[in-house]
Amino acid sequence: MYRSLATATLLVATCNVTFAQDTQSFDRIERGRYLSVLGDCAACHTAPGGQPFAGGLALQTPFGKLVAPNITPDRETGIGNMTDQEFIAALHEGRGMNGKRLYPAMPYPAYTKMSEEDVLALRAYFATVLPVSNRVIANQLPFPFNIRQAMMFWNTVNFTPGRYRPDPQKSAEWNRGAYIVEGAAHCGTCHTPKTILGGDKNDEALAGAALQGWFAPNITTDSHRGIGAWSKDDLIEYLKTGTNNWTLASGPMAEAVTHSTSRMTDEDISAIATYLKDSGERDSTRKPDPVVAEDNVMRAGAAIYKDSCAACHTDSGTGEVHLFPRLAGSPLVQSGDPTTLVRMVLLGGRAGSTASMPTAPAMPAFDWRLNNAQIAAVLTYVRNSWGNAASAVSSVAVANQRDTGTRR
């Protein structure tokens, strides 16, 4: 795709005018297709089992339901009538056709960083996909959130429009990684904590956030809760295959790996890893003291672990590489928010399948077998054994998730 890092930088930093004018150029459409992979557009705009990009996947936001629209070139129900300027405005400014305000479930606060020629390449690609007639009612939010004009206020507080500006102090690869992470791949949409209004807490970028019944983990270089202990190769392997020596992707990240990161070029994956490994030391969270092993909850948890978990995750919490996630030293296991852990024990989950790692092993559900106190105990044990240290999980937290948890 990108022959060299130099070319990559060129594509980020400059605007090739003649190139941009030929909307039928294969190179440009192919570049747009690849950008749709980087942006994982299909994740929202293709419904499960539906036609590509014909919309229809309902997104449960904290404010209500939004349905991703049809972005095929169908003139009636898709974006066939959209002008290039309107397409650019949608991605760069969050304004849809006829100036209609978009909701930031469409991650324009990230896409605003994409270069104009990349946005136009994406536009050229979407003009080539099969037009599908499928009318989508996108805005299904309750009052008052259904008033699109409210987004004008939201944007003034939470949205800074503007293209990505390369950091001349950093390498071309680092800048390429930053451009992808902050722009097209919109990693922060899930991984950055949100304000009460749903805007990014920019000073805590990528420090982990809860959404849709999962906790998108901290992917900063924090050595305790983040991925500070992962090598660059660990990160590359994870994005390429969905698994590495530490863990396996599951839930929404398994989908992101399957549909997006595993299909990225090796150069881009390496660039992402370079950027994530070098985006500021952030050991802001002090490692807490572990809950002591003699604690009654810990002893109960140890017994449950032996019975129900150790066969796969092993007595020492090491798991098995590429098959059973390692619990000892795992940042996700020790994260401040145990949402994903509780969910995994209650409902189970399945890793993603990729070409080189097709197994897609799964964790079974234990909701029918372990009660809230038992799940709280075994998770408290897992979070405070083999060198791990994190707050105890309460049975109330388990109970809340059991009641509200979405089924697989």
Next chain:
Amino acid sequence: MPRKLPPKDVVIIGLGWTGSILGYELAKAGLDVVAIERGPWRDTATDFPPGYSQDELRYAVRLDLFLRPDQETLTFRNNMNQTALPIRNFVSFLPGNGVGGAGVHWNGQTWRFLPTDFRLRTHLEQRYGKDALPADMTIQDWPLSYDEIEPFYDRFEKLCGTSGKAGNIKGVKQSGGNPFEGWRSSEYPTPPLKQGLGATLFAEAARKTGHTPFPQPASNMSEAYTNPLGMKLGQCTYCGFCERFGCGNYSKASPQTCVLPALLRFPNFTAQTESEVTRINLDSTGKRATGVTYVDTSGEEWEQPANIVLVCAYALFNVRLMLLSGIGKPYDAQTGQGVVGRNYAYQTTSSVAVILKDKILNPFIATGAHGMIVDDYNGDNFDHAGLGFVGGGYMGMGQTNGRPISTRPVPSGTPKWGARWKKATSETYNRAMSLSTHASSYSYKDCYLDLDPSYRDRLGRPLMRMTFDFHENELKMSAFLTERLAEIAKALDPVELTKNPRKGPYTLNAYQTTHNTGGTVMGGDPANSVLNRYCQSWDVHNVFIPGGASVFPQNHGYNPTDTVGALAYWTADAIKDRYLRNPGPLM
């Protein structure tokens, strides 16, 4: 009228080991493949998660994963003078049901046949003379040699991550392995399993009595393993829930753990479950198949046209489907003419039960193909001159499980129930071992499969009839093997030793093995085989039976799965490298 579906390049009947392997190989080659499976979809984490997969009552006693006779059964009789009656409970053998087939519920024993097994009749007649074989014994040479199948054994074992210790690598004997085995191109993919105390004591006794024990080749993982398809298996936990169970720990090789997730990544592969193929359709010449007809659970009939039909069901049901579809001439035991249904064979097993003095054997620390084995009395590894029989088997101490409901050894004379029985089981459980022999079952003129004249299934099709009994050759062999095993067992200094040689007549009411073989035999001559050496029908060139045990000309002294898997790869290569280039008879 069945509803006609769009045509496919390949239709696979049954999605077990052979169906999965052929599906993978042919989808990878770019063909449009559909697999039609009678039973349900089965997936490790959904259908046998470790949270409840070790449920002895559900799976081992109530047989949750197995075929129910109301889905399909067969009639049985011991000889041609009897009237066969339907099997209403499967006990002696247990056909599987659903995706993965027998590959889900097997123990994991992964044996190769001996080089001499592949030229059995020629070898025995050369060594012992033509008169040494009973007149009604219909054994024959395989249409391929051990040297030809060796690379395909190797491929299947690498698919499974089989654990073991080679005894012969490229002709060089290796200490610690089976000194009698055929040459291997490489060492086993994973090292041998750890052995329990029972197997360790047996191995000592075997050495003391002049034998050469070695660890049983096992497709239960001794360590984590990644196979050539990228599939990852985890280390076995020795929980002892293999046979009759799905493995919840990704530790036992199965289509689920070794093939299916990789296969499902191909967009040109589809699996159609809970749909039973009722016949293979032929064109007006009868020389070419046009596809299959199947019925779904609502009773609706569908026609699936295809250019290649692969018959990958369980051995017995491969035979029935060929009979129902009119492919190949049915075997007539009166005249010896015809081939479909001919040379049905089984397995001849026996045991020696011992109770030791003070040992704590912890038999629950077990896995499907655990154990130490001696192979001195298998095949023609020993001189049969003057013994009055041919054939043989392996013997040893294999601790497949110590499950609480069915593992209830007691000294002889113990009441069958009540307080004394309970006390005896608790005193004996940790000191008892069952040693076993696992031996050949050669084929005979009067052991065969045909369509039953009276009984029909729920769709109105005739049931298949099994006519089978152990012959004197096999019973003498079993007595001989059981005596040899008892001699080793005596070196364990047991307080009690009970010999259980196989005795006739064959009965259906005790589990023996699910190693039903023959009926669609492969061979070099259309007069005595259904398939040529590429597992291709002699009569209908686009029908293959790629390696199910129904292609075995007779059954040898080893478990069938390794040979089944090797023949699946052998046939896949023949289709890819020969048949696709020039569709037609390959011989």
